[in-house]
Amino acid sequence: MSKERILVIEDEEDILALIHYNLAKEGYQVAGAISGEEGLQRARQEPFDLVVLDLMLPGLDGLEVCRALKNDPALAPIPIIMTTAKGEESDVVLGLEMGADDYVTKPFSPKILLARIKAVLRRRSEGEPAAAEEVLRLGELVIHPGRNEVLVGGEPVELTFTEFRVLHFLASRPGWVFTRYQIVNAVRGDDYSVTDRAVDVQIVGLRKKLGPCGKSIETVRGVGYRFKA
Structure with missing residues (x-):
């Protein structure tokens, strides 16, 4: 049985080749x-289970690609892992706010990316049949x-995957207080490094929606x- 299909959008060909080799x-x-541009075209023409997306792309950059994918109802469910050489909080927060699922900072070990x-x-597959x-x-x-699915007054509310996980985690334990670290650990796993600001972004988005x-x-x-209980 064949494994999942992964699209890697990366302008540095040596890094693309390295990622391709290790995933294959x-x-x-x-x-x-x-x-x-090429990545978006391929995503619209072929089915993929996950996208590895470099943020520092020439022309249409990674954040624009992420926004385009998440704004397309047919492509929005595809999880995105961002890669960035900058490691700047603003890029990470923007990507997560748009709906990206994870990120790794260059240079990274292929084992970490895998x-x-x-x-x-795994989180996606576990979330679907629940x-x-x-x-x-x-x-x-x-x-x-x-x-x-989330309904407010009988009307559906569109949440990103991460927003849904945060809401479900908090709402399933009403009255309990959780630190940002505990929220990240529950939603993404204890191997995930994220800033307090990124957690706050998810909360702001939830409150608004x-x-x-x-x-x-x-x-x-x-x-x-x-x-609140």
């Missing part, structure tokens, strides 16, 4: 693109883990966040 060695089906890819694909998980009903807010129900996500100064 693990059994993944790999396609490459050396520009944002571990992140496996973790993201129909047996209990549906959470909290006033006007309904969270359906099996369908990755949930409308009045967003007030249930409370900031506990000096500690973290909780979902």
Whole structure:
């Protein structure tokens, strides 16, 4: 049985070749693109299970590619792992805010990238068939883990994968206070490095999208966040 199909968008051909070699060695089906424009074209023409996206691309840069993918209903479910040489918080936060699932900073070990890819694909596969998980009903807010669906007053709310995981984690334990580190650890795993600012971005996005129900996500100064019981 063939493994997942992965699209690697990377303008440095030696890095592209290295990533391609290591992913293919693990059994993944790999396609490459050396520009944002080419990557978007391939993503629209062929089915992929994950995209490895360099942020520092000439022309159409990685953030623009990420935005285009997440704004396309047919492509939005595809998980994205960003790679960046800059390691700047602003780039990471923007990418995560757009819906990217993870990131690695160059130079990186192929083993680290492989571990992140496996973790993201595993989280995705585990999230899809979770129909047996209990549906959470909290006033006007309904969270359906099996369908990755959120309703407010009976109306669906479009959340990114990460926003959904954060909301489900907090709402399933109303009244409990969690630090940013605990939230990241629960949502992405303890091998994931992220800034406090990136967690705050997810919370801001959730509050905005949930409308009045967003007030249930409370900031506990000096500690973290909780979902109001």
